[in-house]
Amino acid sequence: MLDVLIITRNEEANLPHCLAALQGWTRKIFVVDSGSTDRTQEIAEEMGAEFVHHDWPGYAAQKNWALKNLDIVAPWTLIVDADEVITPALKAELMRVCDQDPEEIPESGFYLNRRLIFMDRPIRHCGYFPSWNLRLFKRGTAIYESREVHEHMLVDGEVGYLKPPMEHWDRRGLGxxxxxxxxxxxxxxxxxxxxxxxxxxxxxxxxxxxxxxxxxxxxxxxxxxxxxxxxxxxxxxxxxxxxxxxxxxxxxxxxxxxxxxxxxxxxxxxxxxxxxxxxxxxxxxxxxLVGDSTSVVEPDVAEVSAPSRIPETPGILAEPAPGDSASPVVSTGRGGVGLSVVILTLDEEINIRACIESLEGVEDIHVLDSGSSDRTCEMAREMGAKVSFHDFESFGSQRNWAIDNMPLENQWVLHLDADERMTPELLEEIRVLLAGDPEEAGFFVPSKLMFMKRWLKHAGGYPTYQVRLFHTGRLRFTDYGHGQREETDGEVGTLRQPYLHDAFSKGLDDWLAKHNRYSRQEAEQAIAEKAEGIRLRHLWSSDSVVRRRTMKRIAYRLPARASLRWWYIYLGQLGFLEGREARTYATLITTYERMTGIKIKWLESKRK
Structure with a gap:
């Protein structure tokens, strides 16, 4: 007799396969869930499992809670993950063990072998096969060590090995x-x-x-x-x-x-x-190697409410530290900037204060939030910003929604992300520009990439441009990859002064999570553009954005493109002049390129 324990959260893609392989020969299957929002509970109950909710305390702690509190009475207990499937050969071995008198079996537990399925194909080498995991044990003889991840089971007694593998196949996709x-x-x-x-x-x-x-x-x-x-x-x-x-x-x-x-x-x-x-x-x-703010260790309220400090570097605004009375002595055009600002946010309490404070002299500031669960909106209101809500679909549609629906007081609008900062020099340039009633539909604005507490002029590809300042009646946005491109019948000019972009202000967790999403969108865009072909004459376009997008289309077709991107950043863009910061940044961007490349291959294989 055998009882089975499965730990789940949002496993509707995997759970049917896991449960189907366990039905008909086990005594009871327990599914312990920590708050699924998909069909996990419905599937578990439809397939005869006992569904139990328990708030998530951690991998080892969740399993130990289940072993201690559930009605597990069979002589043997099996623990599997929802993305694992017991194969017929392993089922036969498990039944052979469980059909015997437990007193006649010297082992208290057994290691099970796993075969990993990656991108729909098995991994037979790489040190991942055979892969032994202690999963089968006599009731009451095992507990997990107290460890946050890669926890190991501790069994009181001898252990053995069952050779037939189970399949480890997460069907939820590469993302x-x-x-x-x-x-x-x-x-x-x-x-x-x-x-x-x-x-x-x-x-x-x-x-x-x-x-x-x-x-x-x-x-x-x-x-x-x-x-x-x-x-x-x-x-x-x-x-x-x-x-x-x-x-x-x-x-x-x-x-x-x-x-x-x-x-x-x-x-x-x-x-x-x-x-x-x-x-x-x-x-x-x-x-x-890292900046001051991270998402690994959450700051307390006092830290969140203080403006982030950017170290003084030539040409870069240094914001006053908490308690400093002095402000940068640069004209901000107070009272003379006919400008509205829109800041896109989602859980940006770490960034929002410094972003708004960098807009000194701008009276019409709007925050367009897409469902923050932290203090972003509260802090924005405290600082005088007007807050609106709209579910996020894409950057292009979010910016268009702001144009169409937000109570903007001015026709000229500047869009910022919360991890970006204005400089007094850029505000002054915009003030002078708008005072002359420009005929352009919008303006490209350069940005300075801040990484490891410094400006990466070379590795960051400075200057890189985006249309951030525009007239609401003359320009719209369409989606492109993970970002957007502009649609207008008018001319688009270019500003000289940059804003600051601290892309790592919320730590590596946040950066990797964002670029995981971005890589899927970039992969979709790359597949769509492969059918359109490449216009080589665009490599000599006077428009740097057109040149960059053409180079990207070419790069998608190159072998080892991720490694080539590293060398391009480090040597081609003279990143080596910026030392270890450039090396680390190039490695992270290479990882992003690699994620995009793998997802291109995976999506193409799915569509064949």
Whole structure:
């Protein structure tokens, strides 16, 4: 007899396959859910499982709660994830074990093998097969160690192995797979910090222990000191663990996992800045690798309400620190700027105050929010901004909705994102421009990319332009990739002064989550444009935006385009002049390009 435990949240794509393989030969299936908003509960109940809700306390804690509180009475307990399927061969082995008298079986638990399905194809090498996980155990003999991620089961007694594999196949798509590993990388960085601070884990790290203990030792004693662990991870998986035998598919998978290692490393450095007493081998350099604000450790209200401080750099506005009375002595055109400003927001309490404060002298400021759950709207109102709500569909449609529906007092509108800052010089340029009643429909505005507390002039491709200032009666937006392009019958001019863009103000978690979404949109756009062909004459266009979009179309057709992007940023754009900041930025953009490329291949395979 066998009871089964499945932990779920929004698993409607996976759960039917998991439950179907368990029906008819198990005593009871428990589905413990932490707040699904899809059809998970409906599917579980329709297929005969017992559905239980329990708020999410963490991976190990959720499983331990279920083992302690559910009516698990069968001699054997099996734990599977919703994206795992028991194969017929493994089912036969499980039934063979469970049909015997438990007293006659010396083992208290069994490791089960898993075969990973990545982009609809199995991974047979790369160090991911065989993949042993302790999942079957006698009732009352097992508990999970207290660990945020990659938790291991602790069994009282001997353990054995069942060779037939189950399939590990998340059918929710690559976007979810990336999002899940973004979350895992944050949790793993936290777990490493905790392990370095204390020895609370019940699994010890030992070079001479079992496989789990050796792996834990490597993570704690070697990993923090490696300068680029993602490079070592790729070489280990693709060469030493024969990933090349899985072909180009295995190559993509090894690159994906190597990127995950990079996320862990950078998030470890984020946490190190917030816990400076933790030594992980690179403390002297940690200050160069992340900004002041992160989404890994949430700031308290006092930190949120203070304007972020941008260090003084030639040509860059330095905002006053909290308590400073002095303001930048630059004319802001107070009372003379016939300008309305629209700021697009979603959970931007970290950024919104500094964004609005940078608009000194502008009286008509609007925040268009798409459902913030933090204090964004409250803080915006406190600072005198008018707040409107509209569900987000795309950047183009959101900007058009603002034109059509918001009570804008002026026909000239400037659009900002909350992680962007105006400079007094740009406000002054706009004041002078609007005083002359310009005939143009809109204006391209350059931006300065802020990364690792500095302006990346070269690696950031300065100047890059977007139409942010425009006349509401002369210009509209259409969607393009993850952004938008402009539609107008009029001329579009160019401003000289830039605004500041701190793309990493909310930390790596937020940046990766956004670029996970963006990569899907870029992949869709790339597939659509492949059918349109390339007009090479556009490479010599006087319009930098047209040139850049033509180069992007060409790049989508290049082999190893992600790696080429790194070299283009670091050498072609002279990023090497900006040192480690440029290297890290180029690596992150390369990861984004790689996500886009993998999703292009995946979407194309789905449409064949």
């Amino acid at each position: 979810y797979y990336v999002a899940k590993h973004n979350e895992y990388s944050t949790l793993e960085a936290r777990a490493l910090i905790n392990d370095l601070q204390s020895d609370s884990s019940r699994i010890k790290a030992s070079l001479f222990g079992n496989a789990v203990e050796r792996r834990r030792w490597m993570k704690l004693r070697i990993y923090p000191w490696l300068p680029m662990p993602w490079v070592f991870r790729f070489l280990y998986m693709f060469i030493l663990r024969l990933g090349f035998l899985d072909g180009f598919h295995g190559f993509r998978f090894c690159l994906f996992i190597a990127s995950y290692e990079m996320f862990v490393k950078l998030k470890l450095l984020e946490l190190q800045r917030n816990q400076p007493g933790v030594a992980i081998g690179i403390l002297p350099d940690a200050d160069h």
